[in-house]
Amino acid sequence: MQDNRVLILDFGSQFTQLIARRVREAGVYSEIHPCNVDPERVKAFKPSALILSGGPSSVLEGGCPELNMEYLEMGIPVLGICYGMQLLAHNLGGRVVASTDREYGRAQFYAQNDSILFDGVEDKDDLTVWMSHGDRVEALPDGFVPMGKSDSIEFAAMGNVEKKIYALQFHPEVAHTTDGSLIIQNFLFKVAGLKATWSMSSFVDTTIEALKEQVGDAKVVLGLSGGIDSTVAAVMLHKAIGKNLHCIFVDNGLLRMGEREEVVGFLAEHFDLNVKMVDASQEFLADLKGVEDPERKRKLIGYKFIEVFDREAKAIEGVKFLGQGTLYPDVIESESFKGPSAVIKSHHNVGGLPEKMNLKLVEPLRELFKDEVRRAAYELGLPEHIIWRQPFPGPGLSIRVIGEVTEERLQILRLADRIVQNEMLASDWYRKVWQGFAVLLPLKTVGVMGDDRTYENVIALRIVDSLDAMTADWSRLPSELLARMSNRIIREVKGVNRVVLDISSKPPSTIEWE
Incomplete structure (x- = not known):
């Protein structure tokens, strides 16, 4: 057989x-x-x-x-x-x-x-x-x-x-x-004479049963980011072990506007998850002070996340497992022969936690690709605004603030990015593209506002089409939509007088700027 x-x-x-x-x-x-x-x-x-x-x-x-x-x-x-x-x-x-x-x-x-x-x-x-x-x-x-x-x-x-x-x-x-x-x-x-027998419904059912067997009566701690991966992993674990799952949401000060309230409030209320919110924003910003190198930013954020997560997880008695939203591309990359892709930049998907915390790993999504995770989310009954939430990098806005990260620069980017997200949602383009966001550049340009000469910041729009983020091309948005974004950002965000559009593909560029 x-x-x-x-x-x-x-x-x-x-x-x-x-x-x-x-x-x-x-x-x-x-x-x-x-x-x-x-x-x-x-x-x-x-x-x-x-x-x-x-x-x-x-x-x-x-x-x-x-x-x-x-x-x-x-x-x-x-x-x-x-x-x-x-x-x-x-x-x-x-x-x-x-x-x-x-x-x-x-x-x-x-x-x-x-x-x-x-x-x-x-x-x-x-x-x-x-x-x-x-x-x-x-x-x-x-x-x-x-x-x-x-x-x-x-x-x-x-x-x-x-x-x-x-x-x-x-x-x-x-x-x-x-x-x-x-x-x-x-x-x-x-x-080969094979049969089409693999489905997402069967995967979800068998995985939940496997989680029950793997974890038993033990407790699991999971870092919840609000992204689709960690959310689906959390809901699957919750269905398997209930209140023995303890989720920790770390506010690193690098989130988008309103993100903390949306993630913690919604998931705790609608899915009855154990979620603890930890405000560590000042710790992260202190470590990032004066740092401009993107790789250094990523590593500092990764180290600090491990420190904060470790501290909070140890306060929970009886934890034996670490839950992670690891996807199949991460698994492949860790053992691939010269890649499906070489390591272009470091990631900090709770990297290093298993060794540091001496916990056993439980990774319910490690066999899935990103689009398959969304299909699993549908099977689990998650709402569409979570299922279609666009990818957001682990280091957060720190790699979209090009150069030094400060609270002032973060606030400029948050306001600009909120306009981008709102306009994408209002125009129905949010789900048509893979990812769309604003980037704050490390330069200023001359502008004219009213009768005054200005010398202010530049926002770049990065909006791409992709199937899996391995390759991407810039999205051909209607010029009217781009004009609305630009006009609103310049008019509503103090400190910005110019908006540019990134029209490069991946490769040779990457989706994120850092």
Whole structure:
């Protein structure tokens, strides 16, 4: 009997997480493991199918990540993508060479030999796909047949029908590939014979039961930020253990306007959660005095949070577990092979607390992506204004006040950001974008207000579209909406005389400015 689960081996592609998302969206559970994972761990997972991700390396170079051939001897269907295709060809007796015509970005693909992978795909004889490779397969291994080509390479897809091993040079997991999700589904359902049995409803029910078993009668302490991740984790734990969950909300002085009252009041009242509010704002601001370096800011805030949280948690008798809203991308990043992404900046998601406090971890969301957390929130009955609350960084407004953080500068940003949020909500754009916020820049410019010359601060608007924050593009908001935001900020926020719009994408920029 099949376990109906897919193992994805990560060879360092920036798109690896997208593969897992596409598989789960099809109703099949999947996990990402680094390509150098212990083979015993792979066998323990009991995968029903295997997907090899892309990656930045070349099989022609020494030291490149290798494929453990034991996995091909497991007798399960295999799909290789990009570098994964080159690995299969290289290890199974084919030939890979450096391509004279490298393909990056959109390309045209032409299916051949009526492959099952392309069943139902429109225009499969002239399909727009996303390529990202410097090497190409020049000769196929024995038993493989060509299943597609591009304008530049003869073998852009190959397959061994008997052994159910398929490979694609392009990336079906990215949105730029037409019908890419259907291609992945064809592999899952028509090649591997899997069933769409994984659902959020079943996940929530089984996780709550697992939490009851894991925690028992012990107490759990959880740092509640008001974001969707910690909120869903708290509600799930509350359903499992009730009043044995103790939530601590730390006001670090870096919150948005009215955030403390909204979070603590609403969750305590509507979900009957044990929530203790701790006002440590002056402690955080004292530590940040004179600090301009963004990485230093993040670390200071992380250290102070641990100190405050530790102090408050120790005052609760009988606590044995630390609850965290850790998501699957955090888990992947901690063990990935050269990343799905390199560490660009530090995070302080209660980092270091388990070691310092000697508590066992309980992480109900560690198998979920961000969009899946929202689906879990719906299953738990959370209201939409919490479910669709936009992401807010752990270091708070400190990384949106570029340069030194002071109470005066924070207040300017809070007022400007409140206008941005209100206008986004009033125009129905709040849920259309991934994230929208104001940034206070560390410079002043000349302006004219009435008959007076001014020399005041600049606010930047950062509003982006994204699916998972791995990539993002600036949102094309109506000019009338942008004009309202700008006019209101300059008119209503004392100390601001200019508003600019950030129109950079990620990459090369990041979503946050620091």
